[in-house]
Amino acid sequence: MSRSPQDVAHAVKRLQMRHHRAMTAELAELDISLVQWDALRHLDENPEASLHDLALLTFQSDQAFGTLAGRMIGRGLIERVPGPGRAVRHRLTALGVELRWAGAEVAARVAAESFSVFSSEELERFDGMLRVLIEGRG
Known part of the structure; x- marks a missing residue:
């Protein structure tokens, strides 16, 4: 019996949630949230990004990212320039x-553990299929 696209989409979401839970637990030991780490990662990868750009990259509204940035400044994680x-x-x-x-080490460990069930060829195929879904065929 084949699964519907909706079932597959739900499975993707469940995998994402499993990754988030695992990362959240490990990042808590570093006294940082997943949202804060994601903001640090995107800021590091996009040093000239505006607050609006960073909000888009982190799937937040401008207002929510501004609030997050303020808290991160208060914790000494980022600074305004x-x-x-x-x-x-x-x-x-x-x-x-x-x-x-x-x-980043936590994220790598969580991903490696999660995808360890795949051979390198299977992981490459899975990545290719995901990119087709994200980018489209054209």
């Missing part, structure tokens, strides 16, 4: 860099 014109940019502090990379 002047940008072009009236723009304000953000950058990681030394603590932010440390937690960004410690969190």
Whole structure:
């Protein structure tokens, strides 16, 4: 019996939630949330990004990301720096860099464990199928 596209979509969401739960538990030991680590990661990968750009990258509204950024500034994870014109940019502090990379190790460990059931060829095929779904065939 074949599963419906809706069933498959639900399975993808369940896998994502399993990853989130595992990462949340491990990141808590570093005293950082998954949302905070994701913001650090995107800020590190996109150092010239505006607050709006970072909100889009982290699947948040501008207002929600602004609130998050304020809390992260208060914790000493990021700092505001002047940008072009009236723009304000953000950058990681030394603590932010440390937690960004410690969190990356957590993410790598969680993903490696989760996908360890696949051979390298199966993982490559799965990745290709996901990219088709995300990017489309055209």
